[in-house]
Amino acid sequence: MPIAAHLPASAGVGFKPEHAAAILAAAQPVGFFEVHAENYMGAGGPPHAQLTALRERYALSVHGVGLSIGSTGPLDRAHLTRLRQLCDRYAPQSFSEHLAWSSHDGVYFNDLLPLPYTGQTLARVAEHVDEVQTALGRQMLLENPSTYLDFAESTIAEVDFLAEISRRTGCGLLLDINNVFVSATNHGTSALDYLDRFPLDRVFEIHLGGHDADTGDAGEPLLIDSHRVAVADEVWALYRQVIARTGALPTLIEWDNDVPDWPTLRAEAVAAQRILSGAACVAA
């Protein structure tokens, strides 16, 4: 499996069209931008004009949100073809998707929905990842999800599930540290334990995003992966620990809702870059 040129091991930002003018007006202290694949599947218009301009200046990560890799049903071949065309057109340094499902029986739910972790779902997800990597002719990265509930039928820990998918398919992993923190809180487990067991040697990108706090059915804390606020202090702390172990890795700031102005978002990327640069100095 040919591995595409990697993203730079620096801080990147999820691209929002409202920032296009500000981003393109000057050189930005950002190593790459990431876009949601499904927003660039129209025939033409401003989305492609902006992405073309962005791609001329920066490395690019294409992040799918609609392939439904975790589905029990077959992958949407038409969608796979669209992804292939998008990757052919923009030659991104990375393509990633989620360990989740979003479509069932032809209906698209526009959310990253959870699946039980069993031998059966593992085999199915591995088949789907194989199919994606074959269709795109490249390695993909699979991202750990934020989840809000468990399944009684689950028999495999999520971290083992991801490690085994990566081992079987050769896919890389996208480690979303906010998702780790959100899920650990929501399931009463330890984020540190999860990260200790995570196959960090398979991680090619990190995501950092913001979450909101809610409460569950017994009054317990329930965190929501909202991507509408700044990265939480606890998540920054976990990130520092991971980077201390792995060295610098491409790190994306995700802020998709209630999008702030460009300087605010850029400041988050600069904060991540400071941690990455520190790790690089130590390693040197």
Place this chain on the structure above:
Amino acid sequence: MPATFETSFAKALLGAEAMLPPGIAAHTGAVPARRFAVYRNNVMASLGAALAQRYPVIERLVGGEFFAAMARQFVMQHPPRSPLLAQYGEEFADFIAAFEPARELPYLADIARLEAARTRAYHAEDATPLGADSFAALDAEALGDIRLQLHPSAAILRSPFPIVTIWAMNSGELELQPIETGQGEDALVVRPHLDVEIRALPPGGAAFLQSLAGGLPLRDAIGAALADHAGFDLTGSLAGLIGSGVVRAILPPAERTS
């Protein structure tokens, strides 16, 4: 195929009442109703937001609360069939036309058609429109026989309501002021370059453009426009054709196959 968890989960997501799929759990041991509701809310809120993004003038006309309730009904009846949300809500105008609580705003469905056409134009194939020089070079004798290929982003809408004026006043293009809702307007939607333009067509203009879009030669399109409205202004409409960037190519009569 043991698709049971997914089937029941999917059904509960769009169910009218708060039903819970079997087999879900939480570490507290409590019935995870609030936890499942996070997914339900995410689905409804994100699809409602996708509709609001495509239909901002509808949301402004009916208000956020009414729009959210209407969107919820629509999502349950017409959930997306594709992950391309820019295309979601093609049936929204027809849904609005039949939506009893929106009866008092009879023009609402046509405004939704206009907004749907606007986003289709936004994402349409790019093409450079013909400039005035291409028209100036035409042989006057053969003018009646030429056919025009319209721009891939072009759409023509006809309405018994002043949809362009209502749209413009509620999208920040025009200042809000009282209008007579009895006067119909036809709209041309086109994105010759990066910006989508929406303009009201003069009398007969919609029939003229629809005939051209249908492949009729200029002579027949003029005839159709005059039949539609005796006051059709040919000179003004030709100038409009050229000025609006709605023409992609001039097709010589010989290329016509049907």
